[in-house]
Amino acid sequence: IVMTQSPATLSVSPGERATLSCRASQSVNVNLAWYQQKPGQAPRLLIYGASTRATGVPARFSGSGSGTEFTLTISSLQSEDFALYYCQQYINWLTFGGGTKVEIK
Amino acid sequence: QLQLQESGPGLVKPSETLSLTCSISGGSISSDNNYWAWIRQPPGKGLEWIGHVYYSGSTFYNSSLKSRVTMSVDTPNNQFSLRLYSVTAEDTAVYFCAVGYSSGWFLYNWGQGTAVTVSS
Numbered sequence: 001i002v003m004t005q006s007p008a009t010l011s012v013s014p015g016e017r018a019t020l021s022c023r024a025s026q027s028v029n030v031n032l033a034w035y036q037q038k039p040g041q042a043p044r045l046l047i048y049g050a051s052t053r054a055t056g057v058p059a060r061f062s063g064s065g066s067g068t069e070f071t072l073t074i075s076s077l078q079s080e081d082f083a084l085y086y087c088q089q090y091i092n093w094l095t096f097g098g099g100t101k102v103e104i105k
Numbered sequence: 106q107l108q109l110q111e112s113g114p115g116l117v118k119p120s121e122t123l124s125l126t127c128s129i130s131g132g133s134i135s136s137d138n139n140y141w142a143w144i145r146q147p148p149g150k151g152l153e154w155i156g157h158v159y160y161s162g163s164t165f166y167n168s169s170l171k172s173r174v175t176m177s178v179d180t181p182n183n184q185f186s187l188r189l190y191s192v193t194a195e196d197t198a199v200y201f202c203a204v205g206y207s208s209g210w211f212l213y214n215w216g217q218g219t220a221v222t223v224s225s
Contacts, residue, residue, distance in 0.1 A: 033211035035152075042201055042215035043152065054213060086152055090210035093167070094142075094154040 001025050001089050003097035011105040018074040020100045022087035027067045031091035034063055034072045037084045037099075046085075047072065077102070107132035109202050109216035117196075117223050123189040126179075127202030127216060134183050135160050140205050141185045142212060143176065145198040153198075157205070158185055192223045 002025040012018045022032070030050035035043035045054040047063035050070060060075040074081055082104055087097040113125035127141065134141065142157035156166035158176040166174050175188040189196060199220050203212040 031209065035212075042203075042218050043212075044215070045211060045213045048209060048211040048213075088152075088211065093165070094210050096152040096154070098151050 001028060001092050001095055003087055003089055003095050005085075005087055005097035005100045007100060008098070009101045009103060011103050012077050013105045014079060015076050016105075018077055018081075018102055020072040020074075020085055020102070022065075022070040022072070022097050024068045024070075024089055028089040028091040030066050031089055032063070032065070032070050033088045033090065034061075035086045035088065036081075037086065043086060074102070107204060107214050109204065109214060111200060111202050111216045111219040113200075113219060113221070115220055115222060117192055117221060118225050119193055119223055120191055123187070123192050123196060123221055123223070125187045125200055125202075125219065125221070126184050127186070128182075128184045129204075130183075132204075134178055134185060135180060138207055140207055140210070141176075141178065142203045142205060143187045144201045144203055144212070144215075145196075146201070146218070147195075147198040155187065155189075155200075157210075159207070194223050197221065197223045 004023045006021045032050045034047040037043040051063045062073045064071050084099050086099050108130045110128045117123045140157045140159050143155040158164045173190045178185045199218040201218045203215040205212045
């Protein structure tokens with residue numbers, strides 16, 4: 001299953017909303033996770049089951065979608081949220097999207 | 106809290122075998138609820154699942170790497186390992202170990218990663 005993320009880069013001002021998209025080449029139901037990765041660090045699980053926040057993840061992060069279309073929304077960007085974000089399906093082995101970089105506008 | 110730490114050589118020669126170990130602290134590899142995974146990230150690129158192993162010894166590998174990969178668990182030392190055979194420059198990457206729940210193949214905790222370069 002191929003995972004496609006868009007846009008590749010998202011320029012957002014602090015305090016604004018960011019909306020990241022992830023599309024699967026075939027249905028993954030809700031077997032979709034989102035990760036955040038900062039330079040030189042390991043990815044951090046944000047969302048699993050398409051919409052369930054992982055332990056300790058702030059409420060400003062929310063996930064939605066099912067089937068082939070998914071969205072990660074960051075309601076009000078904080079300085080620490082500027083990072084790379086990856087989606088990953090886990091209905092058929094594990095595959096990651098190419099990532100979306102959220103940068104400061 | 107469960108913590109993972111990768112270890113192994115940072116430089117491997119072409120055609121040789123890449124061997125990495127992931128040491129687990131704050132938890133047990135013997136848990137039936139978890140699986141233990143390896144993921145890699147080539148420089149400037151995205152994430153690639155290599156495979157994962159269960160405490161029972163069952164393994165699942167990425168089909169693109171399956172012919173060159175072996176994963177195993179070392180229960181007495183609470184660690185698991187990766188072996189990647191016949192490496193080339195395309196295997197140069199940061200290698201992460203990670204853990205997931207058996208109920209869903211997402212990865213809830215990761216090691217910090219270790220950089221491996223394949224070069225003569």
